[in-house]
Amino acid sequence: MRRLLLAGLVLTTLAGCAPQGPEARKRPLSANPSGFIAAEIAFARLAQEKGQWTAFRETAAPDAVMFVPQRVNARDWLKAQKDPAEAVRWQPHKVFVSCDGNNGVTTGAWQKGPAQGFFTTVWSRDPMKGDMRWLLDSGDALATPRSAPDFIESKQATCTGKPGATVTAAAEGDDMMVGMSRDQTLNWTSVVRPDGSRSITVRLWDGHDMTTVIDDRIAAPKQP
Template identity: 70%
Template sequence: MRRALAAAAALALVAAGGVTARERDRPLAANPSGFIAAEIAFARLAQEKGQWTAFRETAAPEAVMFVPQRVKARDWLKSQKDPAEAVKWQPHAVYVSCDGNVGVTTGAWQKGPANGYFTTVWLRDPKKGKMAWILDHGDALTTPREAPDFIASKQAKCGSRPGVAIDGGTEGEDRAVGLSPDQTLSWTSVVQPDGARRVTVRLWDGTAMQQVIDDQVAAPAPQN
């Protein structure tokens, strides 16, 4: 029965002239759950193929990490061997631009007795839907983040295209600002000379760019 219905639908499409070029090129609709699915698949890949292999295979060409200074992810990952035990992680929330082409996931990670959190910025190809991460960072926690009953989801308001002010920062710090194409989601990463960093994410609520993530990481302890 299902096959017969599919055949009938295909015939109806042919009778109507098929899918036009304009329809094929129409941007994909916003889908917050797609970013959650990408993060879950990323975590699964780390368990199946290895931690750094998963990072390499899902990174955008311009992706960055912090070790603790900012590095170009693909260059740094070239020399990294997969650890025997890969870190595990789960998304707890997702924040998405109005057009659905940028999403930020944040959640918890575990490795042996250690616990922490992560934040990942994802880019989506507006025509093909392919996801790739462009920024990934996290830190350890003394108290694990409690898993929510449901993954929280929040999308920027549509209909307005606000200008986003760029803060030049202070001398000596490494600052970078990312912005969704529709200017409704922004992310800022700042690394201090001592390795301390801060990653903030803001979402347009129809009136202002509201801060939804503020991750602050202390400078690493000096090596003896």
């Protein structure tokens, strides 16, 4: 019930913040962390209403990536996927947003039957239209589920100072990809190793440093 009330509040907030008139529609939208929460909740609801992989297909950006466990272009991989009889359920617990509000990262918990785990999703927002598309989706199972918070944590990058891009090099054989918001106040690094293990690291500008806010470490899949 708490999550349903939150979803309604988020959507009401979005409606109240919508620009009015043709001139207003030409202006870039202001930063709105709750918009990324609303997008994640809508994504999860779509999976229940239309099917798991259908929801992923309909909300993915053209260059979105997934891990199976190696990195793949999501739209290409999803073309051959049929919706399972039971779709995974998930809920956002935290959201981290760039200063300009055009990129956000949500992380939370998922459940499917007796299994549970966590996920991290990187989102991109069209600054003029407000359309949300996910750019990266990753997750893994957990032996102990993440506890649901009373309130979804929201944190936006500081808009003062001059963030610098972190330069890192991949180890030999690793598949590394770095993404960042246009204003460089939010970045995400994904590394996939030859054995299928991977890491997802998200950093947020705090006015002085790029602080790590998510550091997912996912083990290689067990061999049959």
